[in-house]
Amino acid sequence: MLRGWKFEIHLDEQSDKAVYLQIADAIIKDIHSGRLKPGDALPGSRNLAQLLKINRNTVVEALNVLLIEGWLISKERQGTFVADTLPDFKEVQKNNLVTTVIKDTASEHYHIQFDDGHPDSKIAPITELARAYRQIFNQKARWQMMGYGNELGDSEFRKAIVQMLNHQRGMQVDEQSICITRGSQMAMYLTAQCLFTKGDYVLVENPGYKPAWSAFENAGATLLPVRVDKDGLLIDDVISYLKSHKKIKAIYVTPHRQYPTTVTLSLTRRLELIRLSNKYGFTIIEDDYDNEFHFGYRPVLPLSSFTELKNYVYIGTMSKVVAPALRIGYLVSNDISLIERVGSLRKIIDVQGDSIMEQAVLQLIKDGTIKRHIKKSTNHYKAKRDVASGLLKKHLKEKVTYILPDGGLAFWIVPNKCVDWLQISNKLKSKGIKFITPDTYSFDETINGIRLGYGSLSEKKMEEGILALAKTL
Structure with a gap:
């Protein structure tokens, strides 16, 4: 059922921040301001997606981030609720700032980078790790x-x-x-x-x-x-x-x-x-x-x-x-x-x-943090894999062959005909898009395939990069 809380957010498609992170941050802001209180239930992902007129997977991704960071809890057959014990807002802001600085430094020359399967550093249990680190230094021995x-x-x-x-x-x-x-x-x-x-x-x-x-x-x-x-x-x-x-x-x-x-x-x-x-x-x-x-x-x-x-x-x-x-x-x-x-x-x-x-x-x-994190991050990456698969099917269906991976953080993409990957790479680099060329993992002969990591990219950047690759191919 829907609650009295009214979700208000203006999504900025031109923002460097991924759409799902804009949604997550808006919910965190409402929790921090008191508009959403511990124990309050959130509308379902389908309702939120309809309200915002976006893909449901994007909303699911946002909710997964909030579940992982500890802002929300999920109760089987009941729904998603604001957690009774909330993370430290300032500490989370600080961790997000660190992640942003690192990301900006790495992306100085390219605004989209398809890596070989890196994890999403935004969902790392940094707060829990920092807490454990401090507790060790507080031990008597x-x-x-x-x-x-x-x-x-x-x-x-x-x-x-x-x-x-x-x-x-x-x-x-x-x-x-x-x-x-x-x-x-x-x-x-x-x-x-x-x-x-x-x-x-x-x-x-x-x-x-x-x-x-x-x-x-x-x-x-x-x-x-x-x-x-x-x-x-x-x-x-x-x-x-x-x-x-x-x-x-x-x-x-x-x-x-x-x-x-x-x-x-x-x-x-x-x-x-x-x-x-x-x-x-x-x-x-x-x-x-x-x-x-x-x-x-x-x-x-x-x-x-x-x-x-x-x-x-x-x-x-x-x-x-x-x-x-x-x-x-x-x-x-x-x-x-x-x-x-x-x-x-x-x-x-x-x-x-x-x-x-x-x-x-x-x-x-x-204390079970790693076990819970693996479970949540697996769901997070499965949702991302499905989004990536949908984008590949939408933009590259007639041009490449790939198998839906049952795990990991990357796809192996093989064009239906041999292509000049160096030429394609240079064209995409001119548009600020980088991917790993086949010579990175081939012995001596040319390999007609590339590895596209999806774990660390937002849905928006994934689509932009895959669409650019489709046009270049």
Whole structure:
């Protein structure tokens, strides 16, 4: 039912602020002024959309932001209500200002940037993280955390990550098998330095993730590209290399959602890759970069969860879950001697991680904040994915082919005919629109596809960018 509260907002289509954020800020303003009080119910998203004459998904996105930030609560079969306990208005304004400053700096030359799948920093649980950080410094025994810690990371934090991996991803590891790092790229570098020597070969997906390739080459390894199709990497290519190269030390894979194409490695190929790894003794380096955001029934379990796999390194990150600027990654291996070498090298270049931040994130794990945030952000990104899919269908239906991803934060777009991506990129740049060109993830030949991230863009900018791409194609 509709309430006495009358929603008043004038949407500015020319504003740099996304429409859904204009709606969210207007509701926050009414809560702060007292026009909306704790416990008050809001009209449904359909009614608000009709009132504002906008797409319902935009309203849903605005309500999701307010739910995530704690201004609203959702009651099953009852509706959406103003929360009884509200966030600190000044602190939220401050956090929004910081986000805006960072965004403006990054967007100095382009007003629209299609990244490769970055999360939306506006929905990060910054307020909760700052509160946890302050609480740690208010503890009586805070002085104990000011000294040096373990090079593998805070023990309790490692236990929490291990519990998550074992319970949610089907793995069987303990805290001695894991090293906390400053982001997944550091995990990749440490793995490469401790695993490879000059003359080793490493198989990599093509197209694939070049920052990982750079880490491997820096350690002295030689890259061998493996092609990718709709079912993931081609096992026939792997077998061909195994027969012709004697020093294949590892294979680097992104089996859950292949980077950049988003395809999932089929079960048949997973089992065959594990069999080959065990037979030939090479290590499977598994990069599970966006496991948390899955829109289907359940995410596919990692290769590293198969108990028969003898040699693996599993790499993950908390940065996409909490905030991109928060550099917390981890690597796990069933080779304890490798973890010991990683710890020793880590100690040379970085004595320990950020133990205070690890404690703060640990607190958010224990009090359920991370679990709630993942649930809310998954709904947030699913709504964004559906908006992006609708825009692609509307503007590019006859020009490209794509598969609706069941998770992650990006689409893989393949034109129906070969195009000159460099020329297209230059044309779009002249209009202030930037996207990642195929040479960013191709080995040597030209790849006729691009990865479009949708997580960090507003609906307005998504449509403007996709429409411009359609006209250029």
